[in-house]
Amino acid sequence: SKDRSYKIAVIPGDGIGKEVMPEGVRALEAAASRFGFSLDLQWHDFANCDYYAKHGQMMPDDWKARIGDVDAIFFGAVGWPDTVPDHISLWQSILQFRREYDQYVNLRPVRLMPGVPCPLAGRGPGDIDFWVVRENTEGEYSSIGGHMFPGTEREIVIQETVMTRHGVDRVLRFAFDLARTRDRRHVTSATKSNGIAITMPFWDGRVEAIGTEYPDVTHDKYHIDILTAQFVLNPQRFDVVVASNLFGDILSDLGPACAGTIGVAPSANINPDGTSPSLFEPVHGSAPDIAGKGIANPVGQIWSAAMMLEHFGEDAAAAGIMAAIEAVLATPEGRTPDLKGSADTVTCGKAISEAIAGA
């Protein structure tokens, strides 16, 4: 907002979500005082499995009113499969936000950071730096279709891909706009028009059409099968990669995996039109295997705070957080055990916040 004051719903969730969220908030507060904006943080105790145990549902019926008119949602991780099945805990929380707030872009950075061992041989920090933009509301994940004659020899299942010009154009424009903010100004489109011969040629045609609106941005396309191979073989080729819901789902896990560990990867579910709030979260889940030990890596949560600030237009603060993350990851004392370091969650988080304050 113009007055540089941001109202944020803070929802820690379950497991390590409750441990990494305070570090995400610590980093936000450090950035606010260092870069001169103000925060109104509103913590919510729903969208977690303890709430479910008490109320028989993950969120109150009036969750939308309780969250109210916020600039963004800062989310931890949800899920506790020992007590609540995952399809209930996720569908009744995070998936409600994505849908009800029309967060039609899922955005994930693929960036190799210092101190993070790269699973791809011979690559170092700086070698991999691109974004995956996933269409988040339509495409292959539709509820149009049906199941007939179940359990018989005549059994039929059909699920249709739904692409609308409105839905495709808006995610493509987001990708081209993002490319404009980058040095290389290049968009790669994921397609499969050689096999999926109706929707994917339509997608390709919209890429051409939207591309003409951006003469300063170059674009190319790859079929999804070879594109996944190129993520591994030649990740340096990519700048902004845009994909339909299914292809983007795969690429948005593959990309960050090529750049290292799940503990550092962030994700944003964005409503670029600003008609409702966007949501920022780490990629990882609630990690029941390490929850309660205080050793979770807080970097994914903190990096998602940087994405949130960038979304607000607080670019200097976002860059300050990223520089602080890089400085702390470069030292074994700053890193958590998943990165072969000796820090616990709070030590790592405090080191990053101190680096932000001194930026």
Ligand code: NAI
């Ligand atoms: P997970 O991401 O929670 O954990 C996978 C593995 O990575 C575990 O060994 C865990 O210890 C490790 N790990 C994850 N984050 C880490 C961190 N910050 N620092 C160090 N190690 C970390 O995925 P999992 O185990 O499949 O799912 C656990 C629960 O989380 C389930 O209920 C699942 O549905 C939920 N989940 C929720 C998500 C969300 O809230 N958006 C996303 C993914 C899973």
Ligand code: MG
């Ligand atoms: Mg996925």
